Amino acid sequence: xxxxxxxxxxxxxxVGPRDGWQNLPDFIATNRKIALVNSLAGCGFREIExxxxxxxxxxxxxxxxxxxxxGLQRSPAVTFAALVPxxxxxxxxxxxxxxxxxxxxxxxxxxxxxxxxxxxxESLADFAAMMARxxxxxxxxxxxxxxxxxxxxxxxxxxxxxxxxxxxxxxGIEEITLCDxxxxxxxxxxxxxxxxxxxxxxxxxxxxxxxxTCGRALAGVMAGMQAGIRRFDAALGGLGGCPFAPGAAGxxxxxxxxxxxxxxxxxxxxxxxALRRTLDELRQVVPAAASHMAAFWDGCRx
Amino acid sequence: xxxxxxxxxxxxxxVGPRDGWQNLPDFIATNRKIALVNSLAGCGFREIExxxxxxxxxxxxxxxxxxxxxGLQRSPAVTFAALVPxxxxxxxxxxxxxxxxxxxxxxxxxxxxxxxxxxxxESLADFAAMMARxxxxxxxxxxxxxxxxxxxxxxxxxxxxxxxxxxxxxxGIEEITLCDxxxxxxxxxxxxxxxxxxxxxxxxxxxxxxxxTCGRALAGVMAGMQAGIRRFDAALGGLGGCPFAPGAAGxxxxxxxxxxxxxxxxxxxxxxxALRRTLDELRQVVPAAASHMAAFWDGCRx
Numbered sequence: 001x002x003x004x005x006x007x008x009x010x011x012x013x014x015v016g017p018r019d020g021w022q023n024l025p026d027f028i029a030t031n032r033k034i035a036l037v038n039s040l041a042g043c044g045f046r047e048i049e050x051x052x053x054x055x056x057x058x059x060x061x062x063x064x065x066x067x068x069x070x071g072l073q074r075s076p077a078v079t080f081a082a083l084v085p086x087x088x089x090x091x092x093x094x095x096x097x098x099x100x101x102x103x104x105x106x107x108x109x110x111x112x113x114x115x116x117x118x119x120x121x122e123s124l125a126d127f128a129a130m131m132a133r134x135x136x137x138x139x140x141x142x143x144x145x146x147x148x149x150x151x152x153x154x155x156x157x158x159x160x161x162x163x164x165x166x167x168x169x170x171x172g173i174e175e176i177t178l179c180d181x182x183x184x185x186x187x188x189x190x191x192x193x194x195x196x197x198x199x200x201x202x203x204x205x206x207x208x209x210x211x212x213t214c215g216r217a218l219a220g221v222m223a224g225m226q227a228g229i230r231r232f233d234a235a236l237g238g239l240g241g242c243p244f245a246p247g248a249a250g251x252x253x254x255x256x257x258x259x260x261x262x263x264x265x266x267x268x269x270x271x272x273x274a275l276r277r278t279l280d281e282l283r284q285v286v287p288a289a290a291s292h293m294a295a296f297w298d299g300c301r302x
Numbered sequence: 303x304x305x306x307x308x309x310x311x312x313x314x315x316x317v318g319p320r321d322g323w324q325n326l327p328d329f330i331a332t333n334r335k336i337a338l339v340n341s342l343a344g345c346g347f348r349e350i351e352x353x354x355x356x357x358x359x360x361x362x363x364x365x366x367x368x369x370x371x372x373g374l375q376r377s378p379a380v381t382f383a384a385l386v387p388x389x390x391x392x393x394x395x396x397x398x399x400x401x402x403x404x405x406x407x408x409x410x411x412x413x414x415x416x417x418x419x420x421x422x423x424e425s426l427a428d429f430a431a432m433m434a435r436x437x438x439x440x441x442x443x444x445x446x447x448x449x450x451x452x453x454x455x456x457x458x459x460x461x462x463x464x465x466x467x468x469x470x471x472x473x474g475i476e477e478i479t480l481c482d483x484x485x486x487x488x489x490x491x492x493x494x495x496x497x498x499x500x501x502x503x504x505x506x507x508x509x510x511x512x513x514x515t516c517g518r519a520l521a522g523v524m525a526g527m528q529a530g531i532r533r534f535d536a537a538l539g540g541l542g543g544c545p546f547a548p549g550a551a552g553x554x555x556x557x558x559x560x561x562x563x564x565x566x567x568x569x570x571x572x573x574x575x576a577l578r579r580t581l582d583e584l585r586q587v588v589p590a591a592a593s594h595m596a597a598f599w600d601g602c603r604x
Contacts, residue, residue, distance in 0.1 A: 003489065003490040003493040003494065003525065003528075006490065183598075184565070186562055186565045186566045187305065187521075187524045187562075187566070188305040188308065188566045189565075189566070191305040192305065212594065213594065213597075213598050214558065214561060214562065214594050214595060214598055215517075215520055215555070215558040215562075215593065215594030215595070216520060216558075216562055216594075218517055218518060218520070218521045219489075219520045219521035219523075219524050219562075221521075222489050222521050222524065222525070223305065223524070226305075253517070256516065256517040256518075259516060260488055260489075260516065260517075260518055260521075263486070263488045263491075264488045264489070264490045264491070291517065292514065292515065292516050292517030292518075293516060293517070295515075296485075296515055296516055
């Protein structure tokens with residue numbers, strides 16, 4: 001009975017403030033960002049991706065990363081992470097007191113060039129330089145984009161994913177997230193890819209980041225759980241999308257995942273009532289935030 | 303590896319014209335209904351729920367059930383089904399040439415009374431009378447609502463579902479669909495309920511009808527497939543909802559399910575290109591029709 005073998009506890013990493021907000025056209029005021037991230041921290045997440053230390057021209061929405069970090073109510077229970085694209089970003093992240101740096105690379109050469117402006121080999125060289133300068137006490141995670149398909153290249157060979165995992169592991173990166181940036185992964189594909197990665201002997205702490213473009217993200221989480229994954233990214237209100245992945249819609253909505261896991265008696269540490277209040281707070285600022293649970297909860301108010 | 307044990311073929315029953323349209327506020331002209339159902343028949347569905355032979359006052363949208371059936375291009379490859387609530391409806395369905403009558407009953411006494419205006423016992427007595435008058439050649443399916451939870455009663459005991467299945471089986475009804483009318487079933491619950499029903503020895507042809515209220519319907523289908531279910535209801539454009547189930551949103555969108563199964567190499571017999579054209583046709587008539595695949599396909603047009 002596969003569903004009795006599910007993990008009893010999984011971790012939801014809230015990536016909304018970074019991945020969910022980065023492409024929103026209207027700038028969210030820094031004090032509102034701070035208030036929202038502090039509210040999220042009060043919901044019981046163990047980790048939140050707060051912002052990106054990228055060029056303000058590349059992602060204007062996140063140009064206030066340092067200011068947001070300065071306003072956070074720190075707690076030893078919550079890891080505040082940020083995307084760090086290069087050595088310059090790493091220095092800024094260190095100055096801002098970022099707990100964990102998130103490195104990004106794509107399993108698709110074309111997508112890596114479109115999204116990051118460099119080859120996969122160049123990205124790996126950057127990571128090596130960044131690992132050499134990693135401040136003491138700063139944790140690292142690497143996210144691999146387009147593991148499950150690429151709008152430019154189509155299917156991505158599993159061999160390339162396994163090769164990339166080996167390279168990252170060789171750089172000392174032990175926490176890695178496989179991302180379905182386009183949002184096309186089927187549940188059976190998620191299960192197969194995770195098993196293939198495991199079978200290849202990659203001794204890494206694996207997580208999944210699934211976009212809900214085709215409505216399959218929650219089903220993919222269930223498949224990932226059945227394959228033994230215990231860490232999943234999600235974004236409050238299902239916000240997100242990728243400008244370099246045509247047709248890609250938002251992230252899996254945190255509240256849809258958290259409510260489902262709670263109903264399945266899978267522990268996440270998340271306080272659903274607090275999450276619902278934070279969702280209401282987010283919707284005051286970003287009316288586009290929406291999800292199945294948002295509509296369900298709205299319906300139940302009547 | 304549970305995902306390698308999935309069925310190689312599953313059947314999607316298109317229930318949009320009945321369950322998806324019944325609560326739409328604007329009447330769809332009969333000739334448009336006929337054109338849409340004929341288009342659906344051309345997509346490769348083996349069965350379509352076309353309409354309901356209920357009181358025109360109860361569901362004004364489906365008051366033209368007989369006229370719609372009169373306009374269908376019949377094919378031996380497609381079963382045209384209709385909801386039949388009582389003996390009068392059965393006589394009308396017989397006159398209209400309905401291939402399969404669908405009986406409805408709820409696993410929740412309160413919901414049965416709210417939705418059907420009678421007790422579960424009275425509904426079973428009606429079914430007995432209808433089975434005694436079933437026209438030669440007309441097939442029957444029973445759908446059990448609220449199997450996975452009820453907005454009025456909360457959790458529905460599995461014993462009541464199994465008892466109801468036994469009663470229906472005793473009436474000679476061999477095809478039964480378990481419905482999550484409220485749309486709250488978790489994947490693990492779907493798996494557990496199907497296994498419990500099977501373990502109870504119910505020798506019936508079981509299907510699942512999952513609403514997407516909480517965004518779990520596709521994950522529920524995957525769980526159902528892992529439990530051996532091979533027949534699933536879905537509605538084009540994700541239309542639907544239940545006026546007697548507060549907060550209940552639409553059905554699982556046929557195109558989301560069909561596209562996911564196609565990507566998993568699970569055969570459904572559905573021509574995705576024809577389905578996409580029919581979805582475009584539906585959206586001309588019902589702008590509210592929407593789904594993840596609708597948005598994805600729209601995005602890919604740019």
